[in-house]
Amino acid sequence: MHRAQIKLCNELREISPHVKNMKQLEYVVLARRVSQIKEELRQGVRKPYKEVIDVSWGDPHRAGLKPLTFVRQVLSTCLYPELMNSNRLPADVRQRAQRLLGGCAGGSVGSYTATEGIPEIVHSVSEFITRRDGGVPSDPENIYISPGSQWALTNILNVLVNREASTRTGVLTPMPCHSATTLGIMGLGGVVVPYYLSEEQGWELQVEDLHQALESAKGVCNPVALYVINPGNPSGQVQSRKSMQEVIRFVSERRLFLLADEVYQDCIYGENSEFVSYKKVLTEMGPPLSDTVELASFHSASKGFMGECGLRGGYVELVNLDPAVLKYIKTLFSTDSCAPVLGQLALDLMMNPPQPGDPSYPLYDMETQHIRTTLVHNAKRAVSVLNSLQGFCCQPVEGGAFAFPRVYLPPKAIQKAKEVGMQPDTFYCIRLLEEAGLLFSAGCEYGQKEGTHHIRFCIMAPEDVMEELLKRLTSFHTQFMKEFS
Amino acid sequence: MHRAQIKLCNELREISPHVKNMKQLEYVVLARRVSQIKEELRQGVRKPYKEVIDVSWGDPHRAGLKPLTFVRQVLSTCLYPELMNSNRLPADVRQRAQRLLGGCAGGSVGSYTATEGIPEIVHSVSEFITRRDGGVPSDPENIYISPGSQWALTNILNVLVNREASTRTGVLTPMPCHSATTLGIMGLGGVVVPYYLSEEQGWELQVEDLHQALESAKGVCNPVALYVINPGNPSGQVQSRKSMQEVIRFVSERRLFLLADEVYQDCIYGENSEFVSYKKVLTEMGPPLSDTVELASFHSASKGFMGECGLRGGYVELVNLDPAVLKYIKTLFSTDSCAPVLGQLALDLMMNPPQPGDPSYPLYDMETQHIRTTLVHNAKRAVSVLNSLQGFCCQPVEGGAFAFPRVYLPPKAIQKAKEVGMQPDTFYCIRLLEEAGLLFSAGCEYGQKEGTHHIRFCIMAPEDVMEELLKRLTSFHTQFMKEFS
Ligand SMILES: Cc1ncc(COP(=O)(O)O)c(C=O)c1O
Ligand SMILES: Cc1ncc(COP(=O)(O)O)c(C=O)c1O
Numbered sequence: 001m002h003r004a005q006i007k008l009c010n011e012l013r014e015i016s017p018h019v020k021n022m023k024q025l026e027y028v029v030l031a032r033r034v035s036q037i038k039e040e041l042r043q044g045v046r047k048p049y050k051e052v053i054d055v056s057w058g059d060p061h062r063a064g065l066k067p068l069t070f071v072r073q074v075l076s077t078c079l080y081p082e083l084m085n086s087n088r089l090p091a092d093v094r095q096r097a098q099r100l101l102g103g104c105a106g107g108s109v110g111s112y113t114a115t116e117g118i119p120e121i122v123h124s125v126s127e128f129i130t131r132r133d134g135g136v137p138s139d140p141e142n143i144y145i146s147p148g149s150q151w152a153l154t155n156i157l158n159v160l161v162n163r164e165a166s167t168r169t170g171v172l173t174p175m176p177c178h179s180a181t182t183l184g185i186m187g188l189g190g191v192v193v194p195y196y197l198s199e200e201q202g203w204e205l206q207v208e209d210l211h212q213a214l215e216s217a218k219g220v221c222n223p224v225a226l227y228v229i230n231p232g233n234p235s236g237q238v239q240s241r242k243s244m245q246e247v248i249r250f251v252s253e254r255r256l257f258l259l260a261d262e263v264y265q266d267c268i269y270g271e272n273s274e275f276v277s278y279k280k281v282l283t284e285m286g287p288p289l290s291d292t293v294e295l296a297s298f299h300s301a302s303k304g305f306m307g308e309c310g311l312r313g314g315y316v317e318l319v320n321l322d323p324a325v326l327k328y329i330k331t332l333f334s335t336d337s338c339a340p341v342l343g344q345l346a347l348d349l350m351m352n353p354p355q356p357g358d359p360s361y362p363l364y365d366m367e368t369q370h371i372r373t374t375l376v377h378n379a380k381r382a383v384s385v386l387n388s389l390q391g392f393c394c395q396p397v398e399g400g401a402f403a404f405p406r407v408y409l410p411p412k413a414i415q416k417a418k419e420v421g422m423q424p425d426t427f428y429c430i431r432l433l434e435e436a437g438l439l440f441s442a443g444c445e446y447g448q449k450e451g452t453h454h455i456r457f458c459i460m461a462p463e464d465v466m467e468e469l470l471k472r473l474t475s476f477h478t479q480f481m482k483e484f485s
Numbered sequence: 486m487h488r489a490q491i492k493l494c495n496e497l498r499e500i501s502p503h504v505k506n507m508k509q510l511e512y513v514v515l516a517r518r519v520s521q522i523k524e525e526l527r528q529g530v531r532k533p534y535k536e537v538i539d540v541s542w543g544d545p546h547r548a549g550l551k552p553l554t555f556v557r558q559v560l561s562t563c564l565y566p567e568l569m570n571s572n573r574l575p576a577d578v579r580q581r582a583q584r585l586l587g588g589c590a591g592g593s594v595g596s597y598t599a600t601e602g603i604p605e606i607v608h609s610v611s612e613f614i615t616r617r618d619g620g621v622p623s624d625p626e627n628i629y630i631s632p633g634s635q636w637a638l639t640n641i642l643n644v645l646v647n648r649e650a651s652t653r654t655g656v657l658t659p660m661p662c663h664s665a666t667t668l669g670i671m672g673l674g675g676v677v678v679p680y681y682l683s684e685e686q687g688w689e690l691q692v693e694d695l696h697q698a699l700e701s702a703k704g705v706c707n708p709v710a711l712y713v714i715n716p717g718n719p720s721g722q723v724q725s726r727k728s729m730q731e732v733i734r735f736v737s738e739r740r741l742f743l744l745a746d747e748v749y750q751d752c753i754y755g756e757n758s759e760f761v762s763y764k765k766v767l768t769e770m771g772p773p774l775s776d777t778v779e780l781a782s783f784h785s786a787s788k789g790f791m792g793e794c795g796l797r798g799g800y801v802e803l804v805n806l807d808p809a810v811l812k813y814i815k816t817l818f819s820t821d822s823c824a825p826v827l828g829q830l831a832l833d834l835m836m837n838p839p840q841p842g843d844p845s846y847p848l849y850d851m852e853t854q855h856i857r858t859t860l861v862h863n864a865k866r867a868v869s870v871l872n873s874l875q876g877f878c879c880q881p882v883e884g885g886a887f888a889f890p891r892v893y894l895p896p897k898a899i900q901k902a903k904e905v906g907m908q909p910d911t912f913y914c915i916r917l918l919e920e921a922g923l924l925f926s927a928g929c930e931y932g933q934k935e936g937t938h939h940i941r942f943c944i945m946a947p948e949d950v951m952e953e954l955l956k957r958l959t960s961f962h963t964q965f966m967k968e969f970s
Contacts, residue, residue, distance in 0.1 A: 051608035054590070057590075057597055059590065059591075059596050059597050060595075061590070061591040061593035061595040062590040062591040062593075062596045062597070063591065063598045064591055065591075067593055067595050072564050072565040073565055075564050075565075076561035076562070076564040076565035076568065076574040077561070078562035079557050079560050079561040079827075080558055080560070082556040083561065083568075093869075104795070105539070105542075105544065105547040106544075106546040106547040106549055106550075107549065108546035108547075108552060108795065109795045110543050110545075110546040110552050110792055110793040110794055110795045111542075111544050111546045111547045111549070111794055112542055112794045112795060113795065146637075147632045147797060147821075147825065148821070148822060148823055150820070150822055151632075151821055152586055154821060159969060180819075180820055180821075180822065182690065182818045185817070187816065187817050189818050212510060269767065269777070275769055275800075294962075306595075307595055307913070308595040309595055309596055309597045309822070310589070310593070310594045310595045310596050310597060310823075310825065310827075311594070311595065311825060311826070311827070312632060312822075312824070312825040313824075331668070331672065332672050334665075334668065335635070335665055335668045335669040335672050336632075336633070336636055336639060336665075337633060337635055337665065337794070337797075338795075338797075340797040340825040340827070340828060341795035341796070342634065342795075342825070342827055343825060358812050388871070389911070446743065447967070457934065470670055
């Protein structure tokens with residue numbers, strides 16, 4: 001197809017240089033090798049490990065965390081309502097399933113829903129937001145449920161990125177950054193304008209770096225939006241109210257659209273960290289800011305204690321958008337029928353968990369407490385082990401799903417990586433995989449300051465898996481540093 | 486957001502004129518009114534009907550068809566594996582659930598999967614295609630599982646539509662056409678180039694009309710692709726092999742990419758109709774055609790006997806694509822993690838239904854036979870009742886999900902519609918809704934020849950619902966024709 005090809009070549013040529021070492025390149029190397037290794041293990045090839053531990057995704061169940069019983073009971077009953085007749089299931093499970101099916105056309109999760117989601121669930125979401133933000137009102141008309149939050153983000157970007165303009169559209173993007181977003185911006189023909197988080201200050205977002213990023217975009221593109229991730233992925237910081245206020249003033253002055261990726265809002269581990277939503281801070285700042293700054297906030301059933309990534313349920317809330325633009329977004333969203341119904345129902349369960357007194361509450365409470373304790377433990381433990389190793393420096397993991405330590409690779413290792421045509425941190429990850437059976441990902445996938453190297457791994461795993469991982473990492477790393485010293 | 490707004494206005498201004506009366510406009514009028522009516526019925530307002538019958542979607546469960554027991558048992562077990570211990574479920578259900586969970590990371594449907602889908606299921610799909618096409622090979626590398634087939638179509642269009650070019654990209658599109666696709670093309674900045682199906686010839690696709698469409702695009706846009714729907718939506722025709730061969734020769738001569746929407750392949754009702762895939766016909770035609778024509782074929786768990794629209798599982802198979810383009814598509818697809826896992830599992834069940842001898846087979850066979858008989862009956866019955874009414878003319882429904890009769894509206898009705906600012910067929914549908922509690926959709930949503938009017942309704946409904954619907958339609962229509970005679 002020569003036409004598409006021509007376009008392809010153009011797009012590849014135009015890819016923003018700072019994000020050249022990208023997910024597909026680095027990730028594919030690792031993904032290919034991990035399949036081979038798994039196959040070798042199946043065939044009985046002897047290795048220093050029996051199983052690969054895959055912590056390269058932000059995916060709680062992958063590494064062995066268990067789904068919440070209440071969630072799975074309700075959803076399976078919605079799929080197969082015959083289960084309603086079983087008295088093995090708690091009464092509140094059956095009632096909830098009944099209620100949720102009442103919102104599905106024909107009483108089936110197999111029916112399409114309204115494009116923006118099942119009305120009752122859109123309302124649940126808006127009530128949740130109001131509760132979370134201590135009473136700040138939320139209008140259901142401004143909420144769209146989507147097949148995962150990434151889908152909503154990509155589609156909002158699609159509205160913001162003007163492909164017809166002679167100057168390309170820029171989006172200010174944190175470095176390091178969740179790679180699907182950088183890929184998405186580029187895939188849509190936009191330019192990633194990186195602003196660097198301050199690693200030494202615990203990956204803090206500093207407003208000077210936003211100014212510098214805007215400066216760097218001059219003559220290159222027309223920045224229209226600022227993307228923030230709070231809590232951060234992969235950086236694990238939790239933004240302070242003060243930093244958020246600065247960001248809000250900045251976007252207001254520069255007339256930027258604020259894209260707040262808040263999918264890790266329930267994942268807070270630092271003793272002094274607290275999640276506050278951008279919407280709440282914006283509202284507190286009062287007019288004119290609170291009436292004018294255009295904000296999209298994203299959340300998801302993929303993260304938090306539920307961790308249901310595979311169901312694909314997320315939402316976006318839009319604040320202060322012009323009604324005409326809102327309508328346009330709705331039209332764009334409506335080219336894709338609707339989010340998966342079970343993902344939508346999962347959102348309802350996330351917004352309205354069992355309450356004290358409900359038959360499912362004791363188990364639900366136990367399971368979520370257990371996950372919370374595990375995550376808080378893992379976050380601390382990972383940082384402390386990493387920082388005890390020579391050649392690692394890890395900022396506190398205050399929130400999110402990942403540890404993202406800096407690794408100081410010996411010059412000989414960097415040289416070796418060069419020889420085999422790999423980024424140094426990919427080289428480290430490949431060796432870690434080969435020798436220790438640990439699948440991490442490389443810092444170069446996420447963007448990092450020139451000359452620095454990092455690795456990323458998910459801390460959402462059972463405690464014993466985390467201990468095993470840290471043990472393998474410690475002995476691999478010690479060996480590696482010796483080899484290249 | 487003034488920047489987005491400017492872009493918005495541009496896009497609205499540029500919307501292809503032949504598709505101006507679109508889904509959102511016409512559909513919104515009906516959707517708004519139906520919510521009001523449902524609310525009124527709930528509040529006890531007396532109407533000539535107790536319930537609205539909604540057959541405006543291609544959604545089998547909405548109108549009351551039942552999900553397949555086997556499908557729901559397996560999926561609910563995958564969600565809540567505790568059910569595996571219940572001996573109420575057939576052994577093959579438990580085995581299948583076990584096997585499917587083996588393909589999910591961490592054994593959970595809550596984990597992300599590879600972007601292109603769970604490898605085992607991608608293989609199932611490719612084996613299904615080979616079986617279906619009588620041995621024509623299918624390479625799993627060319628298959629992508631997506632959250633519904635529409636998503637895959639939109640994303641392929643996204644690759645084909647070149648927004649940077651000075652001449653806009655055109656896509657030859659049937660009229661009438663499934664409206665999500667026309668919206669999608671326009672949403673991406675492409676131009677819908679309509680080719681009209683021949684209603685009097687049973688909505689046949691005639692190659693002269695393709696030539697004419699290309700002619701009409703001259704000076705307007707650069708056509709790069711041809712979109713066909715077979716069996717048709719809303720037109721209900723099943724293409725003959727001969728017509729498909731002509732289409733293939735046409736796209737080859739004109740170097741067009743062929744987009745074959747084959748989601749209704751299992752929905753064949755005409756005694757002399759048979760579904761043959763474009764891939765099969767292309768392969769039969771031999772080289773050079775079979776090696777060169779670029780084809781994307783779409784299929785879905787939403788349609789057929791399963792009818793699981795809400796799970797959002799579909800796939801695309803790409804044939805003869807340049808590897809570089811394939812890779813680019815993969816990159817684009819990877820900006821959206823993966824299709825919902827339960828939708829993916831549903832595809833596996835569709836590809837590998839229970840076989841004779843399996844414990845679930847007798848019930849599965851009974852249920853699918855029942856649906857098949859119902860649909861064949863409804864297709865015939867709807868056409869025969871419509872054609873018995875003065876002012877209707879309905880082509881045979883050979884396949885698909887819809888009847889799309891032409892309605893000859895009296896001049897006074899057209900005049901009245903004009904006065905109230907509606908398209909004539911929307912006016913008809915609104916009255917049908919108000920007076921008979923039937924939610925149909927209007928032909929103008931799909932594109933129709935100037936001066937003709939149609940209505941569309943889904944025939945996927947239980948027989949008694951279809952009878953009730955035809956009864957209400959008959960008496961409404963008789964009254965309506967009298968009123969405006
Ligand atoms: C920061 C961030 N945003 C969005 C997503 C995507 O989440 P979802 O599964 O809701 O699409 C992720 C997933 O890892 C993420 O880390
Ligand atoms: C012709 C056609 N293609 C695609 C679709 C979308 O199907 P899916 O649910 O797989 O996205 C529909 C739905 O009605 C359709 O009629």
